[in-house]
Amino acid sequence: MDAAGIAFQILQSVFVVLAAPALLGWVNQCRAWLQNRKGPGILRPYFLLWRLFHKEAVVAHNASALFRATPYVLFGCMWLAAGIVPVLATDLPFAFAADIIALVGIFALARVFISLAAMDIGTAFGGIGARREMLIGFLAEPAMLMTLFTAAFLSGSTALTTIVETLAHREFAIHPGLACAAVAFLMVLLAENARIPVDNPTTHLELTMIHEALILEYSARHLALVEWAAAIKLFAYMTIGIALFVPWGIAEGSDWLGLPLAVAAAAAKLALAGAGLAVLETVSAKFRVFRAPEFLSTAFLLAVLGMLVHFLTDV
Amino acid sequence: MHTAPNLQLQSIPGAVQAAQAEIAPEQLHEVCAQAQAQGARLLALWGCDDTDQGRGFALRVALLTGTGLLCLRVALGPDHPHYPSIADVFPAAGRMQRATYDLLGVHAQGSSDSRKWLRHGAWPGGVFPLRKGQALGAAFEPGADHYPFVRVEGEGVHEIPVGPVHAGTIEPGHFRFSIVGESVLRLEERLGYKHKGIEKLAEGMAIEQAARLVGRVSGDSTVAYAWAYAQAAESIARLQAPPRAVWLRAIALELERIHNHLGDLGYLGNDVALSFGFFQFWRLKELALRVNAQLFGHRYLMDLIVPGGVALDMPPEGPQRLFELCGLLESEVRTLRAIYDEHAGVQDRFMGAGRVAPELAQSMGLTGFAGRASGLAADLRVDHPCAPYDRFEVRMATHGEGDVAARVSVRFDEVLESLRLIRVLLGQAQAGPVRQPLDDAGGFGVGLIEGWRGEVLVAVEVDAHTRIRRLHPHDPSWQNWPLLERAVMDNIVPDFPLINKSFNLSYSGHDL
Numbered sequence: 001m002d003a004a005g006i007a008f009q010i011l012q013s014v015f016v017v018l019a020a021p022a023l024l025g026w027v028n029q030c031r032a033w034l035q036n037r038k039g040p041g042i043l044r045p046y047f048l049l050w051r052l053f054h055k056e057a058v059v060a061h062n063a064s065a066l067f068r069a070t071p072y073v074l075f076g077c078m079w080l081a082a083g084i085v086p087v088l089a090t091d092l093p094f095a096f097a098a099d100i101i102a103l104v105g106i107f108a109l110a111r112v113f114i115s116l117a118a119m120d121i122g123t124a125f126g127g128i129g130a131r132r133e134m135l136i137g138f139l140a141e142p143a144m145l146m147t148l149f150t151a152a153f154l155s156g157s158t159a160l161t162t163i164v165e166t167l168a169h170r171e172f173a174i175h176p177g178l179a180c181a182a183v184a185f186l187m188v189l190l191a192e193n194a195r196i197p198v199d200n201p202t203t204h205l206e207l208t209m210i211h212e213a214l215i216l217e218y219s220a221r222h223l224a225l226v227e228w229a230a231a232i233k234l235f236a237y238m239t240i241g242i243a244l245f246v247p248w249g250i251a252e253g254s255d256w257l258g259l260p261l262a263v264a265a266a267a268a269k270l271a272l273a274g275a276g277l278a279v280l281e282t283v284s285a286k287f288r289v290f291r292a293p294e295f296l297s298t299a300f301l302l303a304v305l306g307m308l309v310h311f312l313t314d315v
Numbered sequence: 316m317h318t319a320p321n322l323q324l325q326s327i328p329g330a331v332q333a334a335q336a337e338i339a340p341e342q343l344h345e346v347c348a349q350a351q352a353q354g355a356r357l358l359a360l361w362g363c364d365d366t367d368q369g370r371g372f373a374l375r376v377a378l379l380t381g382t383g384l385l386c387l388r389v390a391l392g393p394d395h396p397h398y399p400s401i402a403d404v405f406p407a408a409g410r411m412q413r414a415t416y417d418l419l420g421v422h423a424q425g426s427s428d429s430r431k432w433l434r435h436g437a438w439p440g441g442v443f444p445l446r447k448g449q450a451l452g453a454a455f456e457p458g459a460d461h462y463p464f465v466r467v468e469g470e471g472v473h474e475i476p477v478g479p480v481h482a483g484t485i486e487p488g489h490f491r492f493s494i495v496g497e498s499v500l501r502l503e504e505r506l507g508y509k510h511k512g513i514e515k516l517a518e519g520m521a522i523e524q525a526a527r528l529v530g531r532v533s534g535d536s537t538v539a540y541a542w543a544y545a546q547a548a549e550s551i552a553r554l555q556a557p558p559r560a561v562w563l564r565a566i567a568l569e570l571e572r573i574h575n576h577l578g579d580l581g582y583l584g585n586d587v588a589l590s591f592g593f594f595q596f597w598r599l600k601e602l603a604l605r606v607n608a609q610l611f612g613h614r615y616l617m618d619l620i621v622p623g624g625v626a627l628d629m630p631p632e633g634p635q636r637l638f639e640l641c642g643l644l645e646s647e648v649r650t651l652r653a654i655y656d657e658h659a660g661v662q663d664r665f666m667g668a669g670r671v672a673p674e675l676a677q678s679m680g681l682t683g684f685a686g687r688a689s690g691l692a693a694d695l696r697v698d699h700p701c702a703p704y705d706r707f708e709v710r711m712a713t714h715g716e717g718d719v720a721a722r723v724s725v726r727f728d729e730v731l732e733s734l735r736l737i738r739v740l741l742g743q744a745q746a747g748p749v750r751q752p753l754d755d756a757g758g759f760g761v762g763l764i765e766g767w768r769g770e771v772l773v774a775v776e777v778d779a780h781t782r783i784r785r786l787h788p789h790d791p792s793w794q795n796w797p798l799l800e801r802a803v804m805d806n807i808v809p810d811f812p813l814i815n816k817s818f819n820l821s822y823s824g825h826d827l
Contacts, residue, residue: 031590034591035590035591035594036594036595036598037594124473124474124475124476124477125475128475128808196588197588197660200588202590203588204481204482204483205482205483205586205812206477206481206482207475207477207808207809207811207812208586208809208812216482281588282590282591283591284588284589284660285587285588285589285658285660285661285663285664286587286588286660286664287660287663287664288663288664288807288809288810289497289807289809290497290807291663
């Protein structure tokens with residue numbers, strides 16, 4: 001662990017936390033454009049966070065310490081996850097602290113906390129939301145793991161930085177196994193980040209909510225942290241996708257000269273991914289809750305197929 | 316009229332084919348049962364306090380028979396007024412009877428459900444605010460609001476209380492779901508949060524003044540209410556509105572139908588997360604509202620229709636603007652309909668959700684476009700047309716499935732039909748004055764109009780000093796709210812908002 005590595009690690013962690021709301025704003029802006037609206041601008045989420053941080057927090061009388069602690073746990077989990085994923089460079093001292101399996105575990109930890117916090121107050125919506133979140137979660141996690149394993153088999157390692165370094169050095173060719181895994185990953189990304197068609201992030205209808213129902217009782221700084229964590233989560237998922245399937249342009253090692261190119265490449269790839277998400281969300285309708293198991297089983301199936309294809313073509 | 320041969324029918328003059336009869340309380344159940352057997356439907360049920368005239372109380376029941384409107388007046392005694400419940404004949408009567416008790420203390424005997432309905436904590440039990448002795452605006456100490464919901468017991472059953480305060484800008488109403496997992500076993504509604512005392516407020520008003528009040532009973536149906544009220548007032552004054560006035564009224568009514576359906580079709584898209592549909596339909600609705608404002612002075616056409624005619628004539632460029640609007644809306648609505656119809660995700664949500672079987676709709680008295688979506692071919696514009704609908708054909712839209720998709724389909728058909736009707740009307744332009752002064756007269760009058768949601772009935776009693784004695788506006792939501800409870804059964808919880816929006820019932824018009 002050298003000084004440059006630590007510098008890269010700090011730089012990337014700060015970059016992710018600061019840039020995540022802009023990605024969310026960009027997705028919302030693209031959606032607005034696609035609906036023939038002017039849109040609120042990509043800085044809107046920052047104003048929202050600013051406003052929430054300046055409000056007085058209202059907490060239910062029967063809230064336990066768990067309810068108050070959860071926003072911080074959530075934010076911490078997502079920040080840690082974002083620190084592990086190589087966004088700008090592959091020389092990340094933190095990355096060896098957790099591999100892809102631990103990464104899925106970090107997301108699971110956040111899920112458990114938010115679900116417990118939702119049930120903590122005892123409102124009906126919190127209970128419903130927690131139940132639906134767990135339904136989505138227990139189906140999404142295996143699909144996610146299978147997707148990551150496909151990439152891990154290709155590179156012979158479960159460390160994300162090694163996977164990225166290996167994949168970035170391969171010649172430009174679509175690996176059939178990875179293609180299957182990429183589709184599966186996209187489906188998991190939609191489900192895990194409460195996007196259409198699994199959930200509707202902009203709904204006001206309490207009875208249809210999944211993620212929104214979990215956080216209905218949060219206000220002010222607590223809500224700000226939860227919203228910020230959700231933005232970082234989307235950012236982290238998109239960067240995982242980019243790292244696994246289109247890793248080219250990343251700064252390898254502690255290459256300071258490669259940094260400007262890495263930043264530009266990451267920004268361009270994220271902008272494209274965000275616009276793609278907006279297109280997907282604009283043309284889709286939200287499906288019934290009970291379609292989620294079918295949707296995520298398909299993702300799991302695709303991920304398994306990806307792995308099998310890898311074994312077949314590798315022999 | 317031949318609903319019950321022993322009735323002494325007295326014709327009510329006016330634009331609506333209507334007759335009234337005085338019957339004794341013990342005849343009520345039999346008369347209703349006979350009428351029901353001959354296909355009559357319950358339109359409204361309300362009470363009157365005539366104790367100040369020494370006539371005790373009265374119950375009024377409005378039925379729609381094959382030959383027109385039948386208004387029954389049942390004279391009741393001054394002390395402990397009561398009558399036999401007709402909720403077993405007309406299930407829709409149940410809540411109307413409960414509301415009549417809350418407001419007037421007129422009791423329905425033998426009813427299976429005698430819980431309070433419109434009364435929350437705002438006035439204590441035993442106080443009846445609509446009685447003549449009660450002053451307008453009397454304030455009471457807010458009392459406890461205990462309401463026993465029906466409990467569903469069983470393994471894994473739990474309740475979700477929703478509202479009356481919701482996360483969106485929608486009207487207040489409480490919904491109590493009993494669910495297992497995501498599946499709805501039972502939904503129970505609790506309404507009355509928007510009780511404003513409109514009927515009490517109308518007492519003593521001048522006829523013109525009350526027109527503004529009636530136009531605000533349910534803002535989305537202001538044209539239908541104002542027209543029905545105008546019919547009632549004109550019936551009392553023995554006056555026919557000028558031909559140009561009814562011509563303008565019909566254009567306004569169809570415009571109201573169009574902008575309400577457009578708004579709801581947008582919301583239905585939004586509820587399945589297809590925001591594209593929401594913004595497109597609301598853009599079209601906004602275009603229609605702007606034309607409304609330019610031609611009639613109000614975006615939602617409020618205060619356009621007045622007793623005796625209409626308040627203002629359309630400007631000379633009106634027909635041209637309406638032709639342009641209709642042409643534009645028609646092509647865009649057809650495109651959007653194709654998008655909704657061909658979108659697999661949207662159709663998957665719409666089809667099979669919130670189904671009301673035709674038999675159930677028939678027995679419970681579902682009305683309006685929701686009734687037509689459940690196979691009940693009833694539309695006042697077709698069955699009992701008032702001027703100017705008697706001069707051209709209205710093509711009724713029906714559907715047999717009774718699910719959200721059917722209601723969406725009927726709404727699309729009705730938008731397109733209303734666009735056609737406006738162009739037919741424009742081709743039959745009438746000249747002449749748009750308003751006639753009302754002569755002073757007293758008596759009972761009734762109006763009935765097919766609003767966008769269903770039949771809007773307004774009954775008025777005017778005293779010798781041409782002041783309102785009793786006014787009862789009736790919203791079709793009264794009939795349809797109980798069916799929403801049934802439509803949601805066996806559906807999943809997250810489909811409720813979609814099913815609810817496909818009906819889009821009025822809280823304000825129901826709570827009065």
